[in-house]
Amino acid sequence: MSRMSVRNWISSIADRGRELLDLPLSAPQDPFMRLATLCHDLVSQKGEARGTALAREVVRGWEDLAESEHLRFFNIMQNEFSADRIAVIEAAEAYKADPTESNLATLTQASEPARQELLRRINMAPGGTRAIVDMRNSLLNALKENRHLEPLNADMQHLLTSWFNRGFLELRHIDWETSASILEKLIRYEAVHEIQGWDDLRRRLADDRKCFAFFHPAMPDDPLIFVEVALVHGLADSVQALLAPEIDETAQSRANTAIFYSISNCQTGLRGISFGNFLIKQVVEELKREFPKLEQFATLSPIPGFMGWLRTRQKSDTDDAKQAAEILKAMEDDSWVNDAARAEALKKNAMQLCARYLAHAKRGKAPMDPTARFHLGNGARLERLNWMGDISTKGLRQSGGIMVNYAYHLNDIERNHESLVNDGKIALSRAVSQLAGNQG
Amino acid sequence: MSRMSVRNWISSIADRGRELLDLPLSAPQDPFMRLATLCHDLVSQKGEARGTALAREVVRGWEDLAESEHLRFFNIMQNEFSADRIAVIEAAEAYKADPTESNLATLTQASEPARQELLRRINMAPGGTRAIVDMRNSLLNALKENRHLEPLNADMQHLLTSWFNRGFLELRHIDWETSASILEKLIRYEAVHEIQGWDDLRRRLADDRKCFAFFHPAMPDDPLIFVEVALVHGLADSVQALLAPEIDETAQSRANTAIFYSISNCQTGLRGISFGNFLIKQVVEELKREFPKLEQFATLSPIPGFMGWLRTRQKSDTDDAKQAAEILKAMEDDSWVNDAARAEALKKNAMQLCARYLAHAKRGKAPMDPTARFHLGNGARLERLNWMGDISTKGLRQSGGIMVNYAYHLNDIERNHESLVNDGKIALSRAVSQLAGNQG
Amino acid sequence: MSRMSVRNWISSIADRGRELLDLPLSAPQDPFMRLATLCHDLVSQKGEARGTALAREVVRGWEDLAESEHLRFFNIMQNEFSADRIAVIEAAEAYKADPTESNLATLTQASEPARQELLRRINMAPGGTRAIVDMRNSLLNALKENRHLEPLNADMQHLLTSWFNRGFLELRHIDWETSASILEKLIRYEAVHEIQGWDDLRRRLADDRKCFAFFHPAMPDDPLIFVEVALVHGLADSVQALLAPEIDETAQSRANTAIFYSISNCQTGLRGISFGNFLIKQVVEELKREFPKLEQFATLSPIPGFMGWLRTRQKSDTDDAKQAAEILKAMEDDSWVNDAARAEALKKNAMQLCARYLAHAKRGKAPMDPTARFHLGNGARLERLNWMGDISTKGLRQSGGIMVNYAYHLNDIERNHESLVNDGKIALSRAVSQLAGNQG
Amino acid sequence: MSRMSVRNWISSIADRGRELLDLPLSAPQDPFMRLATLCHDLVSQKGEARGTALAREVVRGWEDLAESEHLRFFNIMQNEFSADRIAVIEAAEAYKADPTESNLATLTQASEPARQELLRRINMAPGGTRAIVDMRNSLLNALKENRHLEPLNADMQHLLTSWFNRGFLELRHIDWETSASILEKLIRYEAVHEIQGWDDLRRRLADDRKCFAFFHPAMPDDPLIFVEVALVHGLADSVQALLAPEIDETAQSRANTAIFYSISNCQTGLRGISFGNFLIKQVVEELKREFPKLEQFATLSPIPGFMGWLRTRQKSDTDDAKQAAEILKAMEDDSWVNDAARAEALKKNAMQLCARYLAHAKRGKAPMDPTARFHLGNGARLERLNWMGDISTKGLRQSGGIMVNYAYHLNDIERNHESLVNDGKIALSRAVSQLAGNQG
Secondary structure: OOHHHHHHHHHHHHHHHHHHHHHHHOOOOOHHHHHHHHHHHHHOHHHHHHOHHHHHHHHHHHHHOOHHHHHHHHHHHHHHOOOOHHHHHHHHHHHHHOOOHHHHHHHHHHOOOHHHHHHHHHOOOOOHHHHHHHHHHHHHHHHOOOHHHHHHHHHHHHHHHHHOOHHHOEEEEOOOOOEHHHHHHHHHHOOOOOOOOHHHHHHHOOOOEEEEEEEEOOEOOOOOEEEEEEEEOOOOOOHHHHHOOOOOOOHHHHOOEEEEEEEEEOOHHHOOOOOHHHHHHHHHHHHHHHOOOOOEEEEOEOOOOHHHHHHHHHOOOOOHHHHHHHHHHHOOOHHHHHOHHHHHHHHHHHHHHHHHHHHHOEEOOEEOOHHHHHHHHOOOEEEEEEOOOOOOHHHHHHHOOOEEEEEOOOOOHHHHHHHHHHHOOOOEOHHHHHHHOOOO | OOHHHHHHHHHHHHHHHHHHHHHHHOOOOOHHHHHHHHHHHHHOHHHHHHOHHHHHHHHHHHHHOOHHHHHHHHHHHHHHOOOOHHHHHHHHHHHHHOOOHHHHHHHHHHOOOHHHHHHHHHOOOOOHHHHHHHHHHHHHHHHOOOHHHHHHHHHHHHHHHHHOOHHHOEEEEEOOOOEHHHHHHHHHHOOOOOOOOHHHHHHHOOOOEEEEEEEEOOEOOOOOEEEEEEEEOOOOOOHHHHHOOOOOOOHHHHOOEEEEEEEEEOOHHHOOOOOHHHHHHHHHHHHHHHOOOOOEEEEOEOOOOHHHHHHHHHOOOOOHHHHHHHHHHHOOOHHHHHOHHHHHHHHHHHHHHHHHHHHHOEEOOEEOOHHHHHHHHOOOEEEEEEOOOOOOHHHHHHHOOOEEEEEOOOOOHHHHHHHHHHHOOOOEOHHHHHHHOOOO | OOHHHHHHHHHHHHHHHHHHHHHHHOOOOOHHHHHHHHHHHHHOHHHHHHOHHHHHHHHHHHHHOOHHHHHHHHHHHHHHOOOOHHHHHHHHHHHHHOOOHHHHHHHHHHOOOHHHHHHHHHOOOOOHHHHHHHHHHHHHHHHOOOHHHHHHHHHHHHHHHHHOOHHHOEEEEEOOOOEHHHHHHHHHHOOOOOOOOHHHHHHHOOOOEEEEEEEEOOEOOOOOEEEEEEEEOOOOOOHHHHHOOOOOOOHHHHOOEEEEEEEEEOOHHHOOOOOHHHHHHHHHHHHHHHOOOOOEEEEOEOOOOHHHHHHHHHOOOOOHHHHHHHHHHHOOOHHHHHOHHHHHHHHHHHHHHHHHHHHHOEEOOEEOOHHHHHHHHOOOEEEEEEOOOOOOHHHHHHHOOOEEEEEOOOOOHHHHHHHHHHHOOOOEOHHHHHHHOOOO | OOHHHHHHHHHHHHHHHHHHHHHHHOOOOOHHHHHHHHHHHHHOHHHHHHOHHHHHHHHHHHHHOOHHHHHHHHHHHHHHOOOOHHHHHHHHHHHHHOOOHHHHHHHHHHOOOHHHHHHHHHOOOOOHHHHHHHHHHHHHHHHOOOHHHHHHHHHHHHHHHHHOOHHHOEEEEEOOOOEHHHHHHHHHHOOOOOOOOHHHHHHHOOOOEEEEEEEEOOEOOOOOEEEEEEEEOOOOOOHHHHHOOOOOOOHHHHOOEEEEEEEEEOOHHHOOOOOHHHHHHHHHHHHHHHOOOOOEEEEOEOOOOHHHHHHHHHOOOOOHHHHHHHHHHHOOOHHHHHOHHHHHHHHHHHHHHHHHHHHHOEEOOEEOOHHHHHHHHOOOEEEEEEOOOOOOHHHHHHHOOOEEEEEOOOOOHHHHHHHHHHHOOOOEOHHHHHHHOOOO
16 A cells, blocks of 8 residues: 555545534534544645645644543544554555565555544644644543553654654753743743742852753744753752852852753653753753863752652561661651751661662662663763752652762763663762662 | 564664674774664664764764765665564554554554664754755665665655654745855755846845745755745736846836746755645745735746647647647747747647646646646646747747746635545636637 | 044043053052053053953943942043143134134034043943943932032933934834843833732733833843833723733733833933933834724823922912812822722812813923923823822822823824924813813 | 023024025925925924934935935035034133133033034934935045035044944854845955955855954944955965965864955945954954964955055155166066066065065155055054065056065054054064165
8 A cells, every 4th residue: 555545545534534523513613523523634635735724723623622522532533543454454464475675664654543644734733743742741641541542642652752853952051041931931840949939040040050951943932851050169969059049159160060950841741752861961062062171960869769669668578677667767757857966867877778779779670760760871870879968848758858969971871871771780989889788 | 562672672683783793893994884883873772872972973974975885875774674574463463353553553663664763863963854865865866776775765755754844844035135055055956947146046036026935943054945936917927027137116016916936846855745835825825914915826837748748649649639740840949939920820729739738638637747736736726828938948848938827816725626636627717728628 | 623633632641641640550459540541541542552452441440440439430530531621722712713614623523522532432342331321320329419520421421322322222022032131120120110020020011011122232131211011992091900910811902002001211321311202102103013903002101290299289379279288188198099988079179180280380381290291292192180090109199199191193293292392382182171271 | 501502502593494495395396405404304393203203204315315416415414504603602712711621511512513413313213324324425425526525524424433333333254154135245345355256255255264244233234344364374475375266175174374365344434434453353352262273363465555656766866766667667567477587586676675665665653555554553563575475467556466464463462553653663573674674
């Protein structure tokens, strides 16, 4: 079945769709049926003839659709915009009999569901990309209770991955000269250390701080992901110090270290499409170029899974169980933070177990902690643990107040990544290695 | 087979590829083997770890590859970056047994050849999109004698179609304020009426002329397609008049008609991905907004297949044969152009046959003439034939000196397009219809 | 004395200056003496040779100068950078004897104080314009107790007027896409109705509000003046309604009136250089073009001098005295605002006297009220008084809670302006005219 | 007389002007009288009221004025827009009696002719600056036979100098990405080595060439001055080599020297306002920053006065007379250029006299040669003479085929400039000094 015949078939389902929908069309006031019809038209010849006009109407139809109708719409997208079963099976038989590249190509085309073409055509409209990202956002919500929509999700993710290819993204430096429209999105999307308002934001955009974001040309005012960086002297060990409102005027000139202290995804509709690793690596290169004095690039990161792991651990029959229980008891409320003696008493045990958690707790070959998984998976090295590095309520609840530095040495990234993926080996500094001990 | 397992498999072929290639690696000076190895690395874990760096090396490797090695490289892309045959067949069997959307999704993914992922990863590099467009350009050349590469071509076209989606394109007004770097590309790419140099270009960018082009954000200095428009009073009937160096200062203010007199694709590597219909329709809307006095939007187009058709026709046993022979004889050399009497004598016959050719000569349901096919397929109407509308050598050789106006009435576009596609019915003005007669 | 000889003379005073200053130069650590010397150098040959480098040092010297030294510096600018007395007198004698244009030119040049050239040369530095505006700002403060510096002020104002010529200013539309750096300046500079923070600002930049500012190319991030406009239906009568946080989504589409509800100068250093009249007129034109449905352009303005005038009036022996006293007594505290009956009782008297104040109270031929002076001087017409138009504390203290609309009819502007300037005749609507009565 | 009274007086002359002009107004079709009236209105109250609208009409009036009427218009500007004689004389008397700064300020203001205010107000219009530059251009032509217009010229130059202050200019890098509209102006304005067309221009904008220009914000598409630079290895000695179409791909990377081979003023209306010295110095700084390997910055310049000086010299009774006569005879036609022996025979004498001309021929303290005067006045050093450095016809006619390098060492610029201005001492390299001999 050639591409042409795929097209013809798309037109034919569109026509079938129209017939099915003809009745409801007598009630043109129903925005849902109108949208479904427009989608069928869009993948038909009408779509070819009327160009972007029809796509625009679909986008508007989607925007006007009540949220309560989204699920119904997703079911239509999945069920009415599938592939031609007969054509798929014929192509598969042909390939099985003679697995040539040519037969494979026929099968590849035949097995592509019509909803991919539908999405590509929606994307022709101004605002189409934005609409599809929004659709996926809604679909991800719906998925929780409607696992059967996974194929539609796979198609959306497939297309979005292709469209939000690294090569199409634009890295922009964000500062106080950036538009308020974009800056307010930073305030809204900051996921790690909440931005308290415009004054807090302004401090994070002062001369000794840097912020970078990726943008896609089809959504020029919507950051996809952004990272906040502090230029400091030596590895930072406390996020509260970094976020303090005072600006050390001399800091930038003395800085030899760039600390990535927050990285936030902005578009839930793009979940599963990874930008973070590209962003960090490109920002390292940008900063190196602009500030040749920088010698070290590292994060100051939470350990979001640590306290949860401790709770599991205390119930286990490992050697750690008693230690874990003691720590959890001591941290039951947050008062220890203001009691130097109690804090000091806790430190050794807590740091040790945290190091063990990061160095040894795994999900498959990958680290169990999600932040560790991200940075170590990118090829970073677990450099240092910082006691009382984040004494905010959130920091205490999740990470026992500890923060960790992951260091990015561009030269080691590939080796670290491969060791992890192939052998499950985590790159550790000597200090962390010692703290984690040798047992598992 | 989940997307994850596809990835693993990609890594495994990459590793296999490496083994196969290990020997030649002992000769690291061979740029071809180096490029092949880099491609295998790129789709493997290394590609994930090293992000855009590896993609950049592949792009450079491609750029440095001798043209004589291109074919060899395309063969590797097609043969070493296919799909996992076993996985494809298993997925196909599962779908055949139970044609659920979920099984379809597995099959869709399994049957996607690894070269698609390879291309997506090459695209991560700065300049990656440009490199892939260049690859396709070279592949299209190679295809002529290597039809077996059609599957690779299908994959490239599939991805490029998705990436050069209308929604990602930017329409730009081109004028004398545009950079010389872009303007010189217009001179180079103009395909219909050659631009004679900077003075000629400047005239085509004067106040009573407009030029618009589509650009893609990943190739911001490379127009994809551009259209040249003349603002005139009444339908233009001669391209020589339009291209004359004199500027009628009052023309713009009196203009009620926009004549699209040239539309040129710039990137042969994007052949088969259609921009022209979107461009014309959007330019019509732009012009309407900017010049509310415009009432009519039409082309002034060649009839590139007319003289060739006449030559076939004279050998046919149709009623036209004699007429065709007479015309061909009279036009044997170009001297008739300067002889009013001979020109007048020719006119009636030539116009009549030309109208018949345009109105009745078909390839399937579509018009035989390629320019007619494009504009009528877009939903335009065949409005008028213009005797001696293009008396350049090229105009005489191809079109017998005749030019035609295709009119774009936005309201009729959809109906015209559907009548053509469904019923093979060509939209004609009354005048052309009469000229073409009623017989076939 | 030719321009060349003026230059030579400047050099000679620079050299004299240097001699005078040579002693203190032995203490190069004194930033004040260093700045004075740099200024002398700048108007000398050194200034010509070293181009902008020296100007840059003067700018830096000024920026580093303690505020307590400003007055001393201004005295030096005035006294050491004057004109050549002998040359002036000679040129004046020559002109008196023979008042040719040529002799006038010599006198014009001779009588220009060297500080004008000094300022022009400071202006060559990057940031020079900004520095001079800051200087003038400081000078205006100093002037209050140092009237003798008026000549220096006249020179600064003369140059700044020439440099901030309307033709060099750029009108920019300010909205939520504008940089935070500029927006925070709006918050800081708003002089009429204080902006309460970013949320308030955002509301003022919503779709049914417009904001425009003038910028100078040498200070691209510093607005000079800005105006805030509300698009509404019918003349607005209450500023509290305009500033309310709720947005009427349909307002913009229904709007037939543009209300200028706030206009703020941003640079005190540019006092006396008028931008406001240009700004309002150009914004009227911009809005007309963008929103052809707008029929009416008017302000909603305070009457800042009204309550003060009432206090004078109650002590006068005019017929108004008793009325004024009653109003003042009733408005002694602000509780009447919340008491409909008392407010109603006050209304007639207060509105009448306010109308009389605006229509008849004069300073020379000009209206006594400063806001009235500005708008009526621009050619606007006093259109309507609005009872309880501004019930903020400030509104009550200054304007008795009343606000007024000045209407801008572009066609009447010239006539209104001339009637006012020549005959002291204020343009009034019929309603205001009746309210103000016929007596004076 | 306060600034206010100046204004009143301006209004009064405007009114007088109107009376005088009232008669011709009965012939409103006379564009000249209309323009004169508009000018009077513009400096009157009408100008204040109608803002930029009136200024716009004056600009249009000027643009429409026949060239043959320019002189008449300049006479009106000079005669009808003077100062108030009585007020000037009173102010002068007051100053003479009591030369305070305050009395000086009054005199400064009184003696400023009304035409300065007229020009400032014309400048309020869009395109006003451009119009005034054009006026000055025309005035400079008229001046040749109308020396009495010098005062008007002085006023224009005075204002333009203030407006085209270095601080307001923008340096832009010109390359192939620049708009065709600006590039064609480079072709038109190149004054030193004619640009032969777009291909020649493109070569001058290749990677091993740089071009920079100053722009003023009020004339954003019109370069004021531009300089062309070649990046080469070692001091360039031949302009034909620099202009050759071949590009040495490796040149930029090996370059240690920036050669300024052409500098052209674009706006004759700005004659006498110097940009060149600022431009060269800023470009030196730009290039240093971008290409840290550059060690040397020098020109490759013609000696436009050399051959003329030789002709004078041969008639003098100096020791050079005979030598000069011989050179002139040998260079009578250009054939020697192609005859190595004759060229060699000429070389010693010609180089020696040329060195003497540059090192010793003076006009006052300044070098006689205009190009030498410019560069040496800027503080450059006469570095080297290059035999047969420019063998174009123009090069042979003016400079005897010799070219010279002036070197810019930023550190020596001030000292060189001062030595020249104070002592008439020209900075020479040792080699040139020897060549020039010790006698005068």
